[in-house]
C-alpha cells in the first residue's frame with residue numbers, strides 16, 4: 517500500500533526508465549536473430565520479468581544485470597507459451613510473430629481480456645494468415661503453423677500497436693517483402709525498428725503509417741538501448757499539474773510528448789522543451805480543458821487519459837474526455853470520486869467538474885494507469901490517502917514512489 521500525504525509541491529529533477537511498451541516487443545524480437553542481444557536501459561517491471569520467464573521457457577539463456585538484459589536465443593527449442601505465463605501478461609501475444617517466424621509453429625492460449633476491455637487479437641491473426649500461416653483460434657487457444665511465411669501487403673483496419681509489431685517481427689524472417697499500411701506510429705514502433713535494424717534486418721518507415729520489411733536477411737547479434745518511457749513522463753507531468761511545483765524531466769523526448777504538453781499547457785502549466793528533456797511548472801489552480809480525445813499516436817495517448825484526468829480534478833471549470841481506444845477505461849473514476857472528485861461518465865465520454873478541494877481517501881488500483889492516476893490525485897489532495905493493489909502499478913512503473921519522494925512528495929510504500 518502507498519500512504520500519501522498530499523499538499524507538498526514537487527521540485528527537482530527526475531530521469532525516466534526505458535519504456536515498458538518498447539522493451540516488451542524488443543524482448544520478444546530477440547528470438548529472431550538466433551544469436552545474442554544486449555538490451556540496455558530496461559525498466560525493472562513485473563511485465564519484464566514475465567517476458568524473461570517466457571524466453572527462458574522457450575529455451576533461451578536470459579540474464580539481467582541492473583538495467584541490462586542479455587539474451588542468447590540460439591538454444592530456443594519450443595514454440596508454446598503455457599497458460600500461467602500467458603495469464604501473467606496479456607501482451608505476451610507479442611511473442612506470436614517471432615515464435616511463428618523462428619519455428620514455424622505457435623501454441624498459446626488466447627491472451628484474454630483485461631481491465632480495459634476484451635482486447636481482441638483478430639488483426640494479429642489476420643496478418644499471420646495473410647503471410648501464409650495456418651491459424652486455428654478456436655476453443656480459447658491460438659495454434660499456428662507455417663512451412664515458410666511469405667511477405668504480403670497488410671492493411672490494418674485499425675492502427676493497432678501490437679498487430680503492427682507482431683507483423684513486423686514475423687515479416688523479418690518471411691520470404692519476400694511485407695508492406696504494412698495504416699500501421700501504428702507510436703515511438704515504441706520506431707524503437708523496435710531500430711533494434712531490428714541493429715540485428716541486420718531491413719525495416720523502414722516505423723513512426724509513419726507505412727512500414728516496409730524486406731524479409732529473410734541473415735540476422736546477427738545486436739545491442740540496443742530502450743527509449744525513455746513517454747507515459748511515465750506524462751504521469752510525472754500530471755503530478756506537477758496536480759500538486760504544483762517545478763520539475764525537470766531530464767531525458768524526456770519532447771517530440772514524444774506533444775499531445776500531453778498541449779493539454780497541460782492549456783491547463784495553465786508552463787512547459788519548456790529542451791533538446792533532451794522538459795521543465796514543467798505549475799503554480800496556480802489548473803484551468804479545465806474542454807475537450808481531450810484519445811487517439812492513436814501522435815494523438816493524445818489513451819495511456820495518459822487517467823493520469824491527466826487526475827491532474828484536472830481541481831481545475832476551474834469542466835473538462836471533457838472522450839476515450840476512443842478502449843471500451844472500458846474509466847475504472848479509476850469511482851476511486852477518484854472517493855476523494856470528492858465530481859466526474860460523470862457516459863459510455864466513451866467522461867466530464868470532470870473541477871472542485872475546490874480533494875480529501876485524502878482509501879482507494880484501490882483498478883489497472884496500471886488508473887492506479888497511477890490515484891497517486892497523482894492524492895498528491896494534490898488534503899490529508900492522507902491509502903492506495904492498495906499496487907501490483908497494477910508495479911507492472912508499468914519501476915520507481916514511482918522513489919522518484920516522487922525525491923521530488924518532495926510525502927509518499928511511502930508499506931507492506932500490509
Ligand code: EPZ
Pocket residue numbers: 536537538540607633634635636637638639640641674675676677678679700818819841842843884885912
Ligand atoms: C498497446 O496495447 C499498449 N501495450 C497499451 O498500453 C496501449 O494502451 C495501446 O497499445 C494503445 O496505445 C503495449 O504496448 C504492451 P492496440 P495493444 O492493439 O497493442 C483494438 C499500458 O497501459 N484491437 O493498439 O494491445 C483493441 O481492442 C498499455 O501500457 C482490435 O480490435 O493496443 C483496442 O480497442 C495498456 N483487434 C485498440 O485496438 C486487434 O487485433 C487498440 O489496441 C488488436 C487491437
